[in-house]
Amino acid sequence: xxxxxxxxxxxxxxxxxxxxxxxxxxxxxxxxxxxxxxxxxxxxxxxxxxxxxxxxxxxxxxxxxxxxxxxxxxxxxxxxxxxxxxxxxxxxxxxxxxxxxxxxxxxxxxxxxxxxxxxxxxxxxxxxxxxxxxxxxxxxxxxxxxxxxxxxxxxxxxxxxxxxxxxxxxxxxxxxxxxxxxxxxxxxxxxxxxxxxxxxxxxxxxxxxxxxxxxxxxxxxxxxxxxxxxxxxxxxxxxxxxxxxxxxxxxxxxxxxxxxxxxxxxxxxxxxxxxxxxxxxxxxxxxxxxxxxxxxxxxxxxxxxxxxxxxxxxxxxxxxxxxxxxxxxxxxxxxxxxxxxxxxxxxxxxx
Amino acid sequence: xxxxxxxxxxxxxxxxxxxxxxxxxxxxxxxxxxxxxxxxxxxxxxxxxxxxxxxxxxxxxxxxxxxxxxxxxxxxxxxxxxxxxxxxxxxxxxxxxxxxxxxxxxxxxxxxxxxxxxxxxxxxxxxxxxxxxxxxxxxxxxxxxxxxxxxxxxxxxxxxxxxxxxxxxxxxxxxxxxxxxxxxxxxxxxxxxxxxxxxxxxxxxxxxxxxxxxxxxxxxxxxxxxxxxxxxxxxxxxxxxxxxxxxxxxxxxxxxxxxxxxxxxxxxxxxxxxxxxxxxxxxxxxxxxxxxxxxxxxxxxxxxxxxxxxxxxxxxxxxxxxxxxxxxxxxxxxxxxxxxxxxxxxxxxxxxxxxxxxxxxxxxxxxxxxxxxxxxxxxxxxxxxxxxxxxxxxxxxxxxxxxxxxxxxxxxxxxxxxxxxxxxxxxxxxxxxxxxxxxxxxxxxxxxxxxxxxxxxxxxxxxxxxxxxxxxxxxxxx
Numbered sequence: 001x002x003x004x005x006x007x008x009x010x011x012x013x014x015x016x017x018x019x020x021x022x023x024x025x026x027x028x029x030x031x032x033x034x035x036x037x038x039x040x041x042x043x044x045x046x047x048x049x050x051x052x053x054x055x056x057x058x059x060x061x062x063x064x065x066x067x068x069x070x071x072x073x074x075x076x077x078x079x080x081x082x083x084x085x086x087x088x089x090x091x092x093x094x095x096x097x098x099x100x101x102x103x104x105x106x107x108x109x110x111x112x113x114x115x116x117x118x119x120x121x122x123x124x125x126x127x128x129x130x131x132x133x134x135x136x137x138x139x140x141x142x143x144x145x146x147x148x149x150x151x152x153x154x155x156x157x158x159x160x161x162x163x164x165x166x167x168x169x170x171x172x173x174x175x176x177x178x179x180x181x182x183x184x185x186x187x188x189x190x191x192x193x194x195x196x197x198x199x200x201x202x203x204x205x206x207x208x209x210x211x212x213x214x215x216x217x218x219x220x221x222x223x224x225x226x227x228x229x230x231x232x233x234x235x236x237x238x239x240x241x242x243x244x245x246x247x248x249x250x251x252x253x254x255x256x257x258x259x260x261x262x263x264x265x266x267x268x269x270x271x272x273x274x275x276x277x278x279x280x281x282x283x284x285x286x287x288x289x290x291x292x293x294x295x296x297x298x299x300x301x302x303x304x305x306x307x308x309x310x311x312x313x314x315x316x317x318x319x320x321x322x323x324x325x326x327x328x329x330x331x332x333x334x335x336x337x338x339x340x341x342x343x344x345x346x347x348x349x350x351x
Numbered sequence: 352x353x354x355x356x357x358x359x360x361x362x363x364x365x366x367x368x369x370x371x372x373x374x375x376x377x378x379x380x381x382x383x384x385x386x387x388x389x390x391x392x393x394x395x396x397x398x399x400x401x402x403x404x405x406x407x408x409x410x411x412x413x414x415x416x417x418x419x420x421x422x423x424x425x426x427x428x429x430x431x432x433x434x435x436x437x438x439x440x441x442x443x444x445x446x447x448x449x450x451x452x453x454x455x456x457x458x459x460x461x462x463x464x465x466x467x468x469x470x471x472x473x474x475x476x477x478x479x480x481x482x483x484x485x486x487x488x489x490x491x492x493x494x495x496x497x498x499x500x501x502x503x504x505x506x507x508x509x510x511x512x513x514x515x516x517x518x519x520x521x522x523x524x525x526x527x528x529x530x531x532x533x534x535x536x537x538x539x540x541x542x543x544x545x546x547x548x549x550x551x552x553x554x555x556x557x558x559x560x561x562x563x564x565x566x567x568x569x570x571x572x573x574x575x576x577x578x579x580x581x582x583x584x585x586x587x588x589x590x591x592x593x594x595x596x597x598x599x600x601x602x603x604x605x606x607x608x609x610x611x612x613x614x615x616x617x618x619x620x621x622x623x624x625x626x627x628x629x630x631x632x633x634x635x636x637x638x639x640x641x642x643x644x645x646x647x648x649x650x651x652x653x654x655x656x657x658x659x660x661x662x663x664x665x666x667x668x669x670x671x672x673x674x675x676x677x678x679x680x681x682x683x684x685x686x687x688x689x690x691x692x693x694x695x696x697x698x699x700x701x702x703x704x705x706x707x708x709x710x711x712x713x714x715x716x717x718x719x720x721x722x723x724x725x726x727x728x729x730x731x732x733x734x735x736x737x738x739x740x741x742x743x744x745x746x747x748x749x750x751x752x753x754x755x756x757x758x759x760x761x762x763x764x765x766x767x768x769x770x771x772x773x774x775x776x777x778x779x780x781x782x783x784x785x786x787x788x789x790x791x792x793x794x795x796x797x798x799x800x801x802x803x804x805x806x807x808x809x810x811x812x813x814x815x816x817x818x819x820x821x822x823x824x825x826x827x828x829x
Binding site for chain 2: 002003004005014017018023025042045046047048049051053054055057058059061062063064065066067068069070071073087088091095171174175176177178181183184186195196197198199201202204205206207208209211212215254257258259260261262264333335336337
């Protein structure tokens with residue numbers, strides 16, 4: 001099967017188009033700009049719209065408008081831009097508008113740097129804007145997944161009427177890997193809630209306002225039910241040598257790639273260690289973690305952050321076994337040797 | 352004789368079912384408010400142009416946040432100030448719809464200044480109604496960007512002071528300075544004559560969009576008796592005597608007779624065409640059988656480093672491409688960002704028989720160093736018994752390590768001899784491939800076709816492959 005050697009950021013855009021996305025609104029920011037550039041190149045060719053917005057805030061509100069029209073829409077940014085977009089994302093979640101938002105994480109806080117960090121986890125996975133909402137978050141770790149998970153993100157967005165995030169980092173965005181592209185989706189079904197500028201759809205209202213507390217509570221309960229259903233049905237994870245493992249390494253995105261090699265190396269040394277990699281960060285693989293926590297000796301969570309996902313791991317483990325954390329910040333990517341050393345030290349430590 | 356019946360416009364809902372108030376016939380606006388007039392002008396225009404079914408009205412944040420209670424059209428409620436961006440999104444999604452952005456002064460002229468200016472500047476084919484009542488009505492009478500000097504509000508209790516709050520902002524004047532908008536007019540509502548002018552302006556602004564002429568904005572000086580703490584009649588007088596001198600009414604821009612209508616025509620490609628257009632069909636589906644070569648060179652983790660401009664990233668990309676064509680698992684990771692701009696570049700390539708774990712190569716089994724700083728920087732990272740390939744013509748020192756294999760190659764000199772210094776990278780690639788036996792020559796030729804986009808450079812690069820390959824084979828024998 002012939003594949004294409006392609007950058008992750010580029011794979012996202014082509015995957016999006018294959019998924020039927022025809023609209024992109026965004027603002028340039030390193031290390032996500034290639035997404036805007038590829039969208040600018042390819043979308044007009046297939047009859048789509050690319051528009052460079054005047055700001056991140058405008059971009060997400062253009063998304064809000066276009067999503068109201070029932071079309072598949074995409075935007076992308078990085079940490080500082082995501083912070084700016086949060087208002088619009090909260091509105092989209094409140095108004096139940098499907099859209100796909102890419103966050104190619106960089107170092108923070110503030111302007112930080114453009115090296116790959118994973119410090120947007122809390123911002124993206126926990127909702128980020130105001131109000132009781134959260135959005136599905138997919139965390140690709142390869143070029144192929146940058147394409148495939150983007151396509152999946154559009155399906156989830158439509159299925160649940162929600163913004164869906166791709167949370168990746170500068171490395172996964174910049175890395176070239178072979179990608180196999182699927183056939184384009186050609187049908188775009190009409191949504192009964194959307195506005196098409198015609199008589200059939202004109203009674204629809206896209207809004208997140210509900211002045212009456214009882215009414216707003218009811219709306220919130222509906223949202224929570226949706227999130228519960230997503231948690232029940234949409235968990236994705238990858239396991240590598242977990243079945244007989246005494247120790248579980250956990251990490252997502254680019255870190256999981258490093259961890260895989262660490263597991264390979266430590267297995268060669270006879271250490272029974274496995275990798276559990278969440279592909280969806282919300283919904284989080286709580287059930288599997290809880291199950292494993294009954295039989296393994298330790299969880300070791302590695303992140304390029306101050307320890308954000310590890311908090312979710314600890315909640316799922318619920319004290320059943322120790323959970324250790326190793327993190328690098330500021331865009332420092334931990335090396336295999338560094339993690340192997342840490343892991344060996346952890347394993348030899350008495351609980 | 353046609354019978355004239357006075358009744359509510361059909362573009363209004365007969366009963367305001369979305370209003371939670373028990374009275375479904377009354378609006379939520381205060382007595383003497385100007386919104387009612389403007390709503391009526393809009394609804395009548397939608398009736399007359401028969402476009403209510405196609406209209407999507409964007410309600411802002413402000414008193415008109417509930418405009419969707421009334422208009423029997425498509426409705427979107429937008430975040431504060433963002434209506435023009437939302438309008439841009441929905442109009443671009445459905446160019447044949449009629450999109451109206453209805454905004455107050457706080458919404459349009461304060462928090463949403465950027466959105467309105469840029470939507471206007473892009474010439475979005477939308478209609479904007481800007482209700483300027485010089486105060487924040489909804490939130491209880493705070494200062495607006497259009498509040499007049501000395502006007503008292505709850506946040507300017509002693510009156511607006513230019514030294515503290517600046518001057519009232521004049522949006523029609525500002526927007527009319529932009530090139531794209533086709534129609535900008537400021538109107539008011541203080542008497543029948545003014546209301547008739549306002550009505551005409553509202554209709555024109557909508558008609559412009561129906562005719563696909565572009566961006567229209569009508570600013571309406573509108574009374575807010577509650578916010579101003581005035582009787583409705585006094586409020587009208589205040590507009591006439593105090594507001595209008597500050598915000599002169601009239602047409603600020605009208606180029607509707609000069610502009611060409613927008614034409615919306617977009618390609619609608621088939622599935623096969625889409626794949627072609629977005630370039631997801633590989634240049635070649637040629638696959639090559641893997642070579643048989645010594646174990647020590649298998650599954651290389653390669654770091655390639657040199658000056659920016661030496662084609663270091665391309666060399667790495669070509670290695671990964673060649674690997675992919677022989678059905679290996681491959682990855683290519685560049686160093687990127689400011690360090691690239693500093694003039695040195697490096698990339699990491701994995702070519703593996705099983706899935707690639709970490710794409711990062713901290714301890715390479717193969718180092719390809721194209722300049723001296725790269726060799727010095729990465730020499731010590733190479734694993735024991737690893738291979739260091741370096742450009743002898745640019746590096747006058749030698750590898751200090753004794754526990755590694757070394758392949759020096761005068762790549763730049765060889766490239767110069769071929770007539771193009773820049774092919775030193777491909778010479779080095781081919782030498783590495785031949786020396787280790789990892790790739791056959793045919794694989795490299797086909798790789799070139801994918802890696803080298805400029806046809807005229809293909810031939811010289813092929814020569815580079817030949818030259819490098821020969822060099823590698825020679826060294827291998829020794």
